[in-house]
Amino acid sequence: QPALTQPASVSGSPGQSITISCTGTSSDVGAYNYVYWYQQHPGKAPKVIIYDVSNRPSGVSNRFSGSKSGNTAFLTISGLQAEDEGDYHCSSYTSSSTPLFGGGTKLTVL
Amino acid sequence: EVQLLQSGGGLVQPGGSLRLSCAVSGFTFSSYAMSWVRQAPGKGLEWVSEISGSGGSTKYADSVQGRFTVSRDNSRSTMYLHMNSLRAEDTSVYFCAKYHCSGSSCYYDYWGQGAQVTVSS
Numbered sequence: 001q002p003a004l005t006q007p008a009s010v011s012g013s014p015g016q017s018i019t020i021s022c023t024g025t026s027s028d029v030g031a032y033n034y035v036y037w038y039q040q041h042p043g044k045a046p047k048v049i050i051y052d053v054s055n056r057p058s059g060v061s062n063r064f065s066g067s068k069s070g071n072t073a074f075l076t077i078s079g080l081q082a083e084d085e086g087d088y089h090c091s092s093y094t095s096s097s098t099p100l101f102g103g104g105t106k107l108t109v110l
Numbered sequence: 111e112v113q114l115l116q117s118g119g120g121l122v123q124p125g126g127s128l129r130l131s132c133a134v135s136g137f138t139f140s141s142y143a144m145s146w147v148r149q150a151p152g153k154g155l156e157w158v159s160e161i162s163g164s165g166g167s168t169k170y171a172d173s174v175q176g177r178f179t180v181s182r183d184n185s186r187s188t189m190y191l192h193m194n195s196l197r198a199e200d201t202s203v204y205f206c207a208k209y210h211c212s213g214s215s216c217y218y219d220y221w222g223q224g225a226q227v228t229v230s231s
Binding site for chain 2: 057
């Protein structure tokens with residue numbers, strides 16, 4: 001099954017907002033409200049920042065928000081900070097009951 | 111404190127074998143499904159395999175089916191990934207991860223530190 005499609009890179013200046021897209025199909029992103037976003041800093045393990053499309057785990061900043069429209073999910077980071085720089089991975093539940101990941105997006109804070 | 115401590119990575123020749131271990135602490139290991147997720151150099155994450163809390167149910171990605179075997183020893187709070195017939199395309203950092211599930215909603219709430227597996231002659 002092909003990976004979910006994410007832009008390879010995005011960038012923004014401190015204080016700005018950015019949005020990362022994650023496009024799947026009607027068999028994964030479009031079929032379920034089980035989309036997750038993970039943040040990964042270089043050399044570190046991923047950390048979940050959004051679950052079930054738009055929910056934040058305890059301790060995650062409210063500058064991170066998620067949404068979905070059709071087969072595409074979105075992660076928005078508002079009030080960009082230098083510490084937000086890193087890689088962001090989306091994931092979706094699939095009909096095979098296993099997760100499907102995106103190719104990852106590198107966020108650069110200018 | 112929840113901890114997942116990985117060991118067993120390394121350099122192996124094509125066609126060779128390797129075993130990864132993931133020793134956990136800080137939670138009731140047998141109550142949670144676990145997964146292996148890998149990341150090739152400069153690439154995104156790829157789900158590899160998962161095992162139920164009892165160990166009675168396992169799943170594999172098509173890319174490793176028949177070559178990799180996931181297992182767990184709940185008495186030792188440890189999960190394993192036995193990798194056989196390794197190929198160059200298996201070169202990745204391998205992470206173990208703990209599932210957090212609520213109904214059909216499952217995500218990884220804790221991860222190991224990662225183990226580098228390099229397949230090269």
